[in-house]
Amino acid sequence: MTDLLSPQLNLETEVPDWLQARRLAGRATWDNSSLPTRKTEDWKYTSLFPLQQDFTAAPVSDASATELGLDLPELSGSRLVFVNGHWREDLSTLTSDAALEVVRFSEADDEQSALISEHLGTTVPSAKHLFAMLNDAALTDGVFLRVRANSKAQHPVQLVWHNSHSENTFISNQRLLVLAEHHSEASLVEHFSGSDNAFTNGVTELVLGPGARLNHSRLHLESPQALHIGGLHARLDRDATLESFHLALGGKLKRIDIVINHEGAGAHCQLDGIYLLRGNEHVDYHTCIEHAVPHCTTDETFRGIIGDKARAVFNGRIHIHPDAQKTRAELSNKNLLTSASAEVNTKPELEIYADDVQCAHGATVAQLDDAMLHYLRTRGISEEEALVLLSYGFINALVETQALDSLRDYLKPLLADYFGATAGAAAEQCANLTRHIGA
Amino acid sequence: MLSIKDLHAEVDGKTILKGLSLEINAGEVHAIMGPNGSGKSTLGHVLSGRPGYEITGGSVEFMGKDIFEMETEERAHLGLFLAFQYPVEIPGVSNMEFLKAAVDAVRESRDEEAFDTVSFMRKAREACTAVDLDQAFLKRGVNEGFSGGEKKRNELMQMMLLEPKLCILDETDSGLDIDALQVVANGVNTMRAEDRAFLLVTHYQRLLDYIKPDFVHVLADGRIVKSGDKTLALELEEKGYGWLEDEVA
Ligand SMILES: Nc1ncnc2c1ncn2[C@@H]1O[C@H](COP(=O)(O)OP(=O)(O)O)[C@@H](O)[C@H]1O
Ligand SMILES: [Mg+2]
DSSP states (O other), X not given: OOOOSHHHHTTOOOOOHHXXXXXXXXXXXXXXXXXXXXXXXXXXXXXXXXXXXXXXXXXXXXXXHHHHTOOOOOOSSOEEEEETTEEOGGGOBXXXXXXXXXXXXGGOOHHHHHHHHHHTTTTSOGGGOHHHHHXXXXXXXXXXXXXXXXXXXXXXXXXXXXEOOOSSOEXXXXXXXXXXXXXXEEEEEEEXXXXXXXXXXXXXXEEEOTTOXXXXXXXXXXXXXXXXXEEEEEEEOTTOEEEEEEEEEOOSEEEEEEEEEEOSTTOEEEEEEEEEEOTTOEEEEEEEEEEOSSSOEEEEEEEEEEOTTOEEEEXXXXXXXXXXXXXXXXXXXXXXXXXXXXXXXXXXXXEEOOSSOEEEEEEEEEEOOHHHHHHHHHTTOOHHHHHHXXXXXXXXXXXXXXXXXXXXXXXXXXXXXXHHHHTTOOHHHHHHHHTTTTO | OEEEEEEXXXXXXXXXXXXXXEEEOTTOEEEEEOOTTSSHHHHHHHHHTOTTEEEEEEEEEETTEEGGGSOHHHXXXXXXXXXXXXXXXXXXXXXXXXXXXXXXXXXXXXXXOOOOHHHHHHHHHHHHHHTTOOGGGGTSEETTTOOHHHHHHHHHHHHHHHOOSEEEEESTTTTOOHHHHHHHHHHHHHHOOTTOXXXXXXXXXXXXXXXXXXXXXXXXXXXXXXXXXXXXHHHHHHHOSXXXXXXXX
């Protein structure tokens, strides 16, 4: 199989025993497996061919924020910045917050190390998520975020994984473990950005204790050529609430698995996502919600706009186990194709083994509506601006419902610019096409 | 202002307009009546440049220019306005965004300065009041979930803000209760001006009790088969359209 692990083993550093054990276990699984092919059901529409190339270890970069082109939302709390997977203290800001502990695995104290080793990997069933095993095998460091019981974080925590430009194509490994203790409250934004020639293999684990509330966003703002295989794995104990928002702007190969496990009665999950593709981009979201216990609810909404020759894949599985009575789960996926060569494969999958449940799902694929376009033009609005308004309008509701004001303020102009630029406009004209959004 | 000569048009290979001619001058109010399916809405769609309508003969000049040489938005810039019989719902685009985009585009085409946000908001609120719509409608998606009557008022509000030269109202009165009908009539009557013309497409004579037309035309089978003054509308109300079809045959 393509050698994705050995370049990363060059980074050999001293790691604690518990981490070493996890590395070896990951490596054993990885070495004994082969990359999925398109004959594997879960990978039917996504080819791993772009990974068939030589990768090097992630280079250390000391480029400044400006040189890196970092453009981050101002969220006011702690910000941890990693460039090519390497910690950049100079670009990071740590503000103290009595509700939070944020620490890298390598800096963790004994108590923290014990918590990390207790929870790390517990959200990920190894056999099913091969790339998570690769992540384990290559693990040298990661971020541990603990939200203390019965307390509320003052500001969102921001984690930035940026890849810089490099001569060689390289792999960067990203790992985050969040432990939201019982009745804690916090917000968290994961931000991925940067270069053309990096492959990011990321795993984020969220462990929510009883009554914990976590607002999580994961933004993929990488370049059109970026490669990313990522997983978000969450466990929700009783009465926990997870709000998780996802945004993906293109990429040559982007595959994100989102797995939410309702493990305690009364847990609630709101999962929202937007994917926007153009050129030859490929984005694949596979979501899986496991309702293992009664009285849990899920509201899942994903919307995608696919243009040019891009291809999107959405697979939304909701699995309601025999004991999960009184489940309420709703899944909606709507897609807008803006070109005749754009494609989407969408498949909602409901598997219901309990009888007293309320479930709905739906998926649609549509072209831009000619009648809407015409209506706007009869009012004097140019075709280009009408396209921008309609595209933005298609995803608008998902942005507006995000709880963090500061994130909305960051996303709105970013998305408006994206649609302006998609309409093929130069910067100045782009501003003209987007000026009425949010009027 | 508008000069339609021997217009032929088809949809999906079916000929709908079969030699329609009509002259409208600035300051005039024309009413077009006619049975269902006679081509009234088709005329509005053709004039607005809606895709799918093919012009197979004749000519239309608007403000001295060949209308078919212009894009839909260019026609609007020149002052053409169509109040749709069935306004389109556009979820996700707020009415406010839409109105500001439309007014800015039209003013820009006339080299007029754009309204700043505050004065535009004020104008939009005034327009809301004028058509008796709650201001909450400005924040909602364009026509999204509006009732039939609310959609018609929204059309009227756009007309007021865009200040067009030629206003075509396609059955804006249909389905309205008497109060709403009066709102529409007041809107039109206040906008009547020497340099503005109206084409009221209506199924019922009652609108013409409130808006006095200068001319009434009957459209049947894709052509104007009879024109007259407002007494024609009363005659139609009394006798129906049958006698005209006999006359034409
Ligand atoms: N898209 C279409 N395809 C085929 N026929 C159509 C289409 N739209 C309208 N028509 C036909 O054109 C004729 C005129 O329709 P319309 O202009 O809507 O009539 P009116 O507004 O006078 O009631 C009707 O017979 C209608 O069935
Ligand atoms: Mg009609």
